[in-house]
Amino acid sequence: MIQYSALLEKFKQLLKNNELKFTKQREFILKALYDNEGHFTPEELHDLIKKKAPNLNTSIATIYRTLGLLEESKIINSISFGSKGKKYEFGLKSHHDHLICIECGALIEFEDEVIETRQSQIAKEHNFKMTNHTMNIFGICENCQNTDQNR
């Protein structure tokens, strides 16, 4: 996993290259995503930042703007929940996919070499220049299966 100092440098460079400015808000959002394992909605991230840096008074609009920027730069990933919004996670770790519980919304990550390889092959077969890929397995997690039985 990338060191935070290296990440920060990378981010600053990225901003410079695009004539964008390095602001406290952007720094805190990046750090929040780096520090916290897990998947967050913009709203949740907003609350988190408000706790970490109350004096900064970061607005939800800035959260959205920065998340867009970070996702475009591949520093973070998003998982979409249809009309129920999106969740974001730090992205600079080995590629993985998700098991998503349709009852409790839990996200479980997994990595699979077989699938990774096959995806690249398929893209190539279709002359497709792959930039990204996602795999989601929906179902009922172990926990909820047990809970259901107790009803």
Place this chain on the structure above:
Amino acid sequence: MIQYSALLEKFKQLLKNNELKFTKQREFILKALYDNEGHFTPEELHDLIKKKAPNLNTSIATIYRTLGLLEESKIINSISFGSKGKKYEFGLKSHHDHLICIECGALIEFEDEVIETRQSQIAKEHNFKMTNHTMNIFGICENCQNTDQNR
């Protein structure tokens, strides 16, 4: 591929079993999805229905309600585009996944036995009761790659 008459029968049965009514609107929406290869937003489907059955005056609310119903019944599938909405496709065909062009929005379907098998295994390994799964490969389609060169 299932015959339309069989599908219609299945649909009527489904409605009856749930004490729901068979209406012209529902029939037209089902038929539109059956007849048209491809992937549609609710809005696009609404326009399509308006053309096929202008006198029916189907509202967008009914489109949404029926799409929800059909998806729940596994007759159609949806692909989510984050805050940019969803697209729906007829679902009673062999399972497949999607290549999605991030420039023109084109959707290309593919089937892959290796991935299908692996997905089931992974779900099992995590004691996950799989109900559904999706794989999306994002990138630039052959067409757009060529177009880009001409700029």
Place this chain on the structure above:
DNA sequence: GTTAGTGCAAATCGTTTGCACGGTT
């Protein structure tokens, strides 16, 4: 000092809902 970023509130977009009426059973 110039330019981009921010907070705020209003606007927008896709989707959902309450209600009175019309169609299916």
Place this chain on the structure above:
DNA sequence: AACCGTGCAAACGATTTGCACTAAC
């Protein structure tokens, strides 16, 4: 006749945008 489905318009929730002001360069 009973009840569900519909159209309509209003409500909604997530996301985006215009604007005046502030901060980074």
